[in-house]
Amino acid sequence: MRAEDILPNHVDSGDFNGTVVRKGTVGAFLVNARTFLDPSATTASRRQAEQHMAEAVATLDALGLFEVFALRDPVLQAFVERHR
Incomplete structure (x- = not known):
């Protein structure tokens, strides 16, 4: 699948x-x-950056991003977990 198959141009x-x-x-x-x-x-x-990331966490969860990709940085991972 390609990006344009998900969301066309x-x-x-x-x-x-x-x-x-x-x-x-x-x-x-x-x-x-x-x-x-x-x-x-x-x-x-x-x-x-923190504000914008916090606003995006629920959306990224809806996409399933954190089910497929693990955040390697523990500080970033903790930030995401606090905003889930």
């Missing part, structure tokens, strides 16, 4: 297990996780 979101998921949700979570874990990130950018 002209479609920006889809319903997955009763949750509307926008294109880019997984990618945005990854970018925010990198900022969250970056020791050189500013406090403001880290806080913003």
Whole structure:
């Protein structure tokens, strides 16, 4: 299966297990996780990353992401568990 089989180019979101998921949700979570874990990130950018990640956790759960992929960083894993 390819990305366009899940969400075609002209479609920006889809319903997955009763949750509307926008294109880019997984990618945005990854970018925010990198900022969250970056020791050189500013406090403001880290806080913003935390907020955006917290908002995405339920959506990523609906996709089943955490059932398939394990988070290797224990701090990130603890953050996700607190927001589930």
